[in-house]
Structure formats: structure tokens, C-alpha cells
Amino acid sequence: MLDNKNTYDLIIVGCGPAGLSAAINAQIRNKKFLLIGGEYCLEKIYKAPRVDNYLGFFAIQGSELKNKFLEHVQKMGIEIQNKRVDAIYPLGKIIQVMVQGEVYSTTALIIGTGLSTPKYIKGEKDLLGKGVGYCATCDGPLYKGKRVIVLGETEEAQEEANYLADICDSVIYLSLHGHPENLKENIKIGEGKPLAVQGEQVFKALETDKAVYEADGLFIIRKETPVQDILPGLNVEKGYIEVDRTMQTNIPGVFAAGDCTGPPYQIAKAVGEGLTAALNAVKYIDSKGEGSK
Numbered sequence: 001m002l003d004n005k006n007t008y009d010l011i012i013v014g015c016g017p018a019g020l021s022a023a024i025n026a027q028i029r030n031k032k033f034l035l036i037g038g039e040y041c042l043e044k045i046y047k048a049p050r051v052d053n054y055l056g057f058f059a060i061q062g063s064e065l066k067n068k069f070l071e072h073v074q075k076m077g078i079e080i081q082n083k084r085v086d087a088i089y090p091l092g093k094i095i096q097v098m099v100q101g102e103v104y105s106t107t108a109l110i111i112g113t114g115l116s117t118p119k120y121i122k123g124e125k126d127l128l129g130k131g132v133g134y135c136a137t138c139d140g141p142l143y144k145g146k147r148v149i150v151l152g153e154t155e156e157a158q159e160e161a162n163y164l165a166d167i168c169d170s171v172i173y174l175s176l177h178g179h180p181e182n183l184k185e186n187i188k189i190g191e192g193k194p195l196a197v198q199g200e201q202v203f204k205a206l207e208t209d210k211a212v213y214e215a216d217g218l219f220i221i222r223k224e225t226p227v228q229d230i231l232p233g234l235n236v237e238k239g240y241i242e243v244d245r246t247m248q249t250n251i252p253g254v255f256a257a258g259d260c261t262g263p264p265y266q267i268a269k270a271v272g273e274g275l276t277a278a279l280n281a282v283k284y285i286d287s288k289g290e291g292s293k
């Protein structure tokens, strides 16, 4: 059951230039919003040795520009939740967002998740939703009393495996992040590098270079899952989220901004699209008769 504490006018996913720009404009428009970014914000800008094309900041070091952006949002009293969004469910009037076990509800959503190019495992995409999933807390109950495998790219994946260990018949954990230290005792450790996801209509097994592990379900927990894989029904063309000039996607109330909508991959474009998305999200929220802090 959602309480008011977890209900927002707007949720912004991503704390790069697009997400932060959307956030400052949502703040100025006095909306109740939540800003969720990954583990590190502005990581790409931090890596830029020198930025020459962002107006007003000629020849600035990426790390310095990062600090200036963060200082800006902090001065406006905006908090960033450094967490991973695992699933997004558009449910008509509201949109539900799953964030590492928490459920949030929002009227509008802005995706500013940048470019994400994970190395999919052979067969993974074909069996997505047919035994292969990315969110254990969302889909875990479907595997009550069954056998599951968790493929963990991050330490946090252990939490998902521990949750499954309480409801599933058996859990195998395959780590891609070094030796897992925080698993429950009833979880078995798998071995090897993943090679292929096996199954015809439904998932049957995960093949590694050391063994083949049979199970009913496979959860792949990456650092960041591309948003099109966690938001069913989102129109994506050649890997980019389709938007109109208001940054609205094909899903009512869902907007997108920045690198995730396509090139040019530039800070100024991300900032501009973040602003456009925020102002149009505000219009959308107001049209629904929602939206005051």
C-alpha cells in the first residue's frame, strides 16, 4: 500500500546534466519531486579533461564543472538519492517506480539515464519476461518455491539474492564483482563467466564456461539497466528513446532528456532537454489537477 510519503508529482531518473537540469526547474516550479541517480552523479563530466563548449565556462576542467553543477543543486536544497531504479510500471493515472525494494508513485516521470550499452548475454533478450528478469523484488513472488539464479554485477545484488533465498526453493549466485561476502547460508555459489541463456519459449538454464545451471528463473542485476528494459512499452528506435519536441515519450506522463534520446551527446543539449522535459512535465501534472508541495 503506498503512503503519501512515497507519492510524488514527478520522479526524475538520472543525475547527469539532463536530470539535474530537470530537477532545478521542477524545484523552481514548486513540484514535489524525487531525484534518483546512480551510484555516481556526473561521472562522464568528471572524466572530461577539459570542456570548451559549455557557455560561460570556457576551458573548464570536467571535475570543476561537476562540482559547480552539484553545488548549484545543493544550494537549491535538492537531495539526490543515489540508488538504482529497477522497474517502472505506467498504470494509467499514476506511474509506479521500484527502487531497490522501495515502491514510489508519481504522476509524471523524466528519464535522464544517459547512454547505456550493457553486454547482453546470448539469448537474454529473447527470454526477457519469460523467466529472465532484472528486478528480484518486483518479480520474486512469481518464483515462490522455485529454483532461481542471480547473476550479480554489483555487491548490492547480494541483497536481492538474500530476499529470494527466503521465498525460493533454491538460489544459485553467480558473482561478477569478486567474492560475495554477504550471502545467506542457503545460497549456493555458481562458477564461471556467463556464456548463454538457454531455453526455447521459457528460460531453462544459464550456461557458463564452467557449468550449466538449470533453474526456473534468472535475475540479472547490473549496475544500471537500460531504461527500455525496465519500462515496458517504451518506444525506442536504434537504442534511443523516441520523444517529440516537448520531450514526451509515447507513454503519457513519461518524458526523456539527454543522451538517452540520441546524439549529439553534449552537456548543453542534455541541460536544454532536461529543462524542456521538466517544464512540460509540470504542464502535464497541472493538467491532471495535481501538483503542489
Ligand SMILES: Cc1cc2nc3c(=O)[nH]c(=O)nc-3n(C[C@H](O)[C@H](O)[C@H](O)COP(=O)(O)OP(=O)(O)OC[C@H]3O[C@@H](n4cnc5c(N)ncnc54)[C@H](O)[C@@H]3O)c2cc1C
Residues within 6 Å of the ligand: 013, 014, 015, 016, 017, 018, 019, 036, 037, 038, 039, 040, 041, 042, 043, 044, 045, 047, 048, 049, 050, 051, 052, 053, 054, 083, 084, 085, 086, 112, 113, 114, 115, 224, 225, 257, 258, 259, 260, 264, 265, 266, 267, 268, 270
Ligand atoms: C570523457 C568525456 C568527455 C566529454 N566531453 C564533453 C565536452 O567537452 N562537452 C560536452 O558537451 N560533452 C562532453 N561529454 C558528453 C557529456 O558528458 C554527456 O553528453 C552528458 O553527460 C549527457 O548527460 P545525461 O544527463 O544525458 O547523461 P549522463 O551524464 O550519462 O547521466 C546519466 C545518469 O543516469 C543514471 N542512471 C542510469 N540508469 C539508471 C537507473 N536505472 N537508475 C538510476 N540512475 C540511473 C546514471 O547513474 C547517471 O547519473 C563528454 C563525455 C565523456 C565521457
